[in-house]
Amino acid sequence: MKVEIIAVGTELLMGQVIDSNSATIAQELLSLGLGVYYRQVVGDNPERMFEAIQLAGGRSDLIILCGGIGPTQDDITKQMVAKYLNVDLIHDQEEIDKIKRYFEKSRRSMPQNNLRQALMFKGGVKLENPVGTAAGALYKTNNDQMFAVLPGPPMELKATLKQSLIPYLLQFVRKNEVIDSVYLNFVNIGESQVAEDIEDLINQQTNPSIAMYAKPERVQIRLTSNAKNHEEAEKLNEQLAKEIIKRLSKHFIGRGKEFDFAKEVVTLLKERSLTLSCAESLTGGLFASEIVSQSGASTVFKGGVVSYTPDIKEQLLNVSPQTIKEHSVYSQQVAIEMAKGAQEQLKTDVSVSFTGVAGPDDEKDHPVGEVHYAIAFKNEKAHTGCLHLGHRSRNMIRYLSVQRVLANLIELLRQR
Amino acid sequence: MKVEIIAVGTELLMGQVIDSNSATIAQELLSLGLGVYYRQVVGDNPERMFEAIQLAGGRSDLIILCGGIGPTQDDITKQMVAKYLNVDLIHDQEEIDKIKRYFEKSRRSMPQNNLRQALMFKGGVKLENPVGTAAGALYKTNNDQMFAVLPGPPMELKATLKQSLIPYLLQFVRKNEVIDSVYLNFVNIGESQVAEDIEDLINQQTNPSIAMYAKPERVQIRLTSNAKNHEEAEKLNEQLAKEIIKRLSKHFIGRGKEFDFAKEVVTLLKERSLTLSCAESLTGGLFASEIVSQSGASTVFKGGVVSYTPDIKEQLLNVSPQTIKEHSVYSQQVAIEMAKGAQEQLKTDVSVSFTGVAGPDDEKDHPVGEVHYAIAFKNEKAHTGCLHLGHRSRNMIRYLSVQRVLANLIELLRQR
Numbered sequence: 001m002k003v004e005i006i007a008v009g010t011e012l013l014m015g016q017v018i019d020s021n022s023a024t025i026a027q028e029l030l031s032l033g034l035g036v037y038y039r040q041v042v043g044d045n046p047e048r049m050f051e052a053i054q055l056a057g058g059r060s061d062l063i064i065l066c067g068g069i070g071p072t073q074d075d076i077t078k079q080m081v082a083k084y085l086n087v088d089l090i091h092d093q094e095e096i097d098k099i100k101r102y103f104e105k106s107r108r109s110m111p112q113n114n115l116r117q118a119l120m121f122k123g124g125v126k127l128e129n130p131v132g133t134a135a136g137a138l139y140k141t142n143n144d145q146m147f148a149v150l151p152g153p154p155m156e157l158k159a160t161l162k163q164s165l166i167p168y169l170l171q172f173v174r175k176n177e178v179i180d181s182v183y184l185n186f187v188n189i190g191e192s193q194v195a196e197d198i199e200d201l202i203n204q205q206t207n208p209s210i211a212m213y214a215k216p217e218r219v220q221i222r223l224t225s226n227a228k229n230h231e232e233a234e235k236l237n238e239q240l241a242k243e244i245i246k247r248l249s250k251h252f253i254g255r256g257k258e259f260d261f262a263k264e265v266v267t268l269l270k271e272r273s274l275t276l277s278c279a280e281s282l283t284g285g286l287f288a289s290e291i292v293s294q295s296g297a298s299t300v301f302k303g304g305v306v307s308y309t310p311d312i313k314e315q316l317l318n319v320s321p322q323t324i325k326e327h328s329v330y331s332q333q334v335a336i337e338m339a340k341g342a343q344e345q346l347k348t349d350v351s352v353s354f355t356g357v358a359g360p361d362d363e364k365d366h367p368v369g370e371v372h373y374a375i376a377f378k379n380e381k382a383h384t385g386c387l388h389l390g391h392r393s394r395n396m397i398r399y400l401s402v403q404r405v406l407a408n409l410i411e412l413l414r415q416r
Numbered sequence: 417m418k419v420e421i422i423a424v425g426t427e428l429l430m431g432q433v434i435d436s437n438s439a440t441i442a443q444e445l446l447s448l449g450l451g452v453y454y455r456q457v458v459g460d461n462p463e464r465m466f467e468a469i470q471l472a473g474g475r476s477d478l479i480i481l482c483g484g485i486g487p488t489q490d491d492i493t494k495q496m497v498a499k500y501l502n503v504d505l506i507h508d509q510e511e512i513d514k515i516k517r518y519f520e521k522s523r524r525s526m527p528q529n530n531l532r533q534a535l536m537f538k539g540g541v542k543l544e545n546p547v548g549t550a551a552g553a554l555y556k557t558n559n560d561q562m563f564a565v566l567p568g569p570p571m572e573l574k575a576t577l578k579q580s581l582i583p584y585l586l587q588f589v590r591k592n593e594v595i596d597s598v599y600l601n602f603v604n605i606g607e608s609q610v611a612e613d614i615e616d617l618i619n620q621q622t623n624p625s626i627a628m629y630a631k632p633e634r635v636q637i638r639l640t641s642n643a644k645n646h647e648e649a650e651k652l653n654e655q656l657a658k659e660i661i662k663r664l665s666k667h668f669i670g671r672g673k674e675f676d677f678a679k680e681v682v683t684l685l686k687e688r689s690l691t692l693s694c695a696e697s698l699t700g701g702l703f704a705s706e707i708v709s710q711s712g713a714s715t716v717f718k719g720g721v722v723s724y725t726p727d728i729k730e731q732l733l734n735v736s737p738q739t740i741k742e743h744s745v746y747s748q749q750v751a752i753e754m755a756k757g758a759q760e761q762l763k764t765d766v767s768v769s770f771t772g773v774a775g776p777d778d779e780k781d782h783p784v785g786e787v788h789y790a791i792a793f794k795n796e797k798a799h800t801g802c803l804h805l806g807h808r809s810r811n812m813i814r815y816l817s818v819q820r821v822l823a824n825l826i827e828l829l830r831q832r
Contacts, residue, residue, distance in 0.1 A: 014446055015452070018436045292702075292774075303722040308717055346732075358708075
């Protein structure tokens with residue numbers, strides 16, 4: 001089944017909004033073994049939207065449009081699909097009632113426009129939207145071609161996709177083929193070096209296929225296998241995964257598409273019953289925030305101090321003014337005292353600290369991107385490191401500082 | 417000039433990576449008065465990439481492809497464009513030298529693959545990449561149709577676009593027409609209510625056009641005018657902007673596509689010579705990090721305490737155990753003591769605090785999304801607020817808490 005996604009919205013064409021919906025849809029379909037062959041983005045212009053639908057209708061089996069089904073008059077996606085298919089749009093009474101209830105509950109009067117959201121294809125299928133008032137709609141032609149229309153707001157799209165479209169599609173998915181992927185993550189190595197180290201494997205690839213993604217904090221390799229069932233696909237993927245991990249062992253940090261350094265740190269701390277705190281200067285709360293973004297962080301994370309000025313480092317973390325004077329605030333020595341200070345103040349087993357220059361300007365002898373950090377375990381000499389992240393933006397420097405230190409912390413925790 | 421963007425990469429089609437490049441390109445071109453009419457996304461499959469180039473070649477004047485010019489063998493964008501145009505690819509000696517120097521400097525040996533990055537269209541124009549080893553390439557046909565190929569990594573794309581492609585395109589841009597946009601931001605109101613409040617204006621729109629974007633923390637309205645020059649476009653935009661702001665005055669927070677609540681707070685604090693600190697529980701450093709993400713934050717922001725557990729609230733912020741016992745940790749009273757505690761500990765003029773339930777689970781009588789905050793000015797009674805952000809994800813609750821409090825802080829600072 002050839003799938004095509006059409007993301008709708010002038011705001012997408014003009015670049016005002018980044019289209020994340022198409023990626024969400026593609027990933028969900030992939031898990032059903034359905035591959036996306038084509039993607040288009042169109043504005044709210046009726047002629048060009050119709051053209052796009054025509055193009056898709058001529059080459060794809062399942063066409064998913066997202067966006068343009070809201071309450072305003074430039075929302076015309078359902079109308080254009082109906083025109084192409086030559087079917088009528090009719091109001092769905094259940095949806096009208098739902099929209100009315102929503103406005104009653106919020107104690108707001110209902111703009112008449114909102115009734116447009118209750119339109120469905122005559123003879124089609126409603127795709128319920130569990131978190132919003134704009135329901136999706138699907139139409140299946142006599143030739144088994146399908147057109148699905150989903151809401152544009154990402155949360156509503158995800159919910160409608162998972163709870164309505166995917167369950168509907170399951171009945172058509174071939175049950176004798178699966179596509180499974182595994183993801184491997186590597187740190188402290190560049191994309192082209194990875195490519196060279198496994199060049200022979202890349203050249204030989206057929207099944208599994210190998211794909212590589214360079215992200216700021218990691219290189220990710222995806223292995224994808226086609227097979228009759230999950231067991232077989234897993235076997236194919238595993239064989240190649242092992243070989244790649246062997247070759248790049250000192251850079252390998254973990255598996256999983258969404259392998260998250262902060263999540264791994266929280267897991268490792270939990271397993272070892274260790275508590276964590278932090279002292280942050282240039283990262284300014286970003287490390288703490290990354291940890292707290294993980295649900296369950298409260299079992300291991302006690303808190304931290306954002307000491308953005310030298311006097312706060314002295315007052316709240318007991319960093320010695322003498323150390324700052326001698327070594328400057330951007331130094332390994334200050335990083336160590338910050339980490340030790342946080343550990344004592346917050347009474348934790350481990351503490352992490354950051355001090356450095358986020359930019360945009362150099363600080364005297366310290367160039368933008370010079371970052372010192374310390375990782376202190378209770379009653380032990382602190383581990384320290386210095387990063388050189390120059391020529392990046394302020395927030396990329398802050399982000400990378402946090403990610404690199406999380407990666408180092410993972411390594412240290414795994415050794416314990 | 418009709419512009420079409422083709423984003424290249426199987427990782428985009430499969431949804432592994434979200435395409436932000438097309439948005440970057442569209443926005444830059446818009447500032448030249450060039451509108452994007454079509455967008456496609458294609459994988460690294462040669463046939464379908466060729467099809468996409470053919471389709472674009474048949475309908476657009478300027479076709480910009482991004483991605484697929486890296487060192488690996490599935491990078492075939494330049495090859496496919498060359499095939500469509502029937503021109504040769506040749507190695508550019510300057511680029512070869514640059515790539516070699518890059519590897520010498522990093523003290524790494526150069527994988528042979530990297531020489532692919534030095535390929536250019538014969539008879540075309542090189543688009544220098546100031547931050548990477550994959551240069552872009554452009555070819556202009558005898559019919560004045562242009563094909564430009566840009567690197568895929570977002571930082572390299574931006575740099576190559578701004579420093580090479582845009583300056584090249586400037587010579588072809590019609591100088592007797594401009595397209596200018598203004599952006600207005602509104603808080604504490606929904607998209608459909610805004611649509612209703614200005615429905616008559618939306619119905620009448622011709623020039624300027626009105627577009628609306630609902631984001632989690634705001635509704636943004638964009639007004640776009642076509643005119644002979646910037647003065648005239650500004651006049652058209654301003655007239656309508658004033659009317660819209662008048663109607664929605666109590667929700668209006670500021671102008672600008674990138675209007676950033678944290679940036680506005682830093683600016684207002686600077687103007688008033690006030691210093692800021694914070695005390696965070698559920699937001700866990702996110703407020704501090706938002707402030708520190710602004711360059712120049714150090715002139716107003718001293719730091720903060722992330723007090724993720726009750727004992728840290730007591731130890732570092734002097735919150736009374738009695739208050740926690742009586743009112744629970746999720747209460748206005750605790751929020752006030754946290755803000756006052758931070759203000760005293762960090763000796764600042766203003767302090768902000770957050771305590772609440774980020775989820776995923778309710779905490780006894782306190783549902784997910786219940787957030788208490790306080791904004792305390794020195795020697796004044798604290799301002800407080802309670803947010804109900806239920807049924808959202810943990811990190812959306814944290815994000816919205818920070819943004820809502822920043823919006824409230826903006827309001828309070830403007831009154832001073």
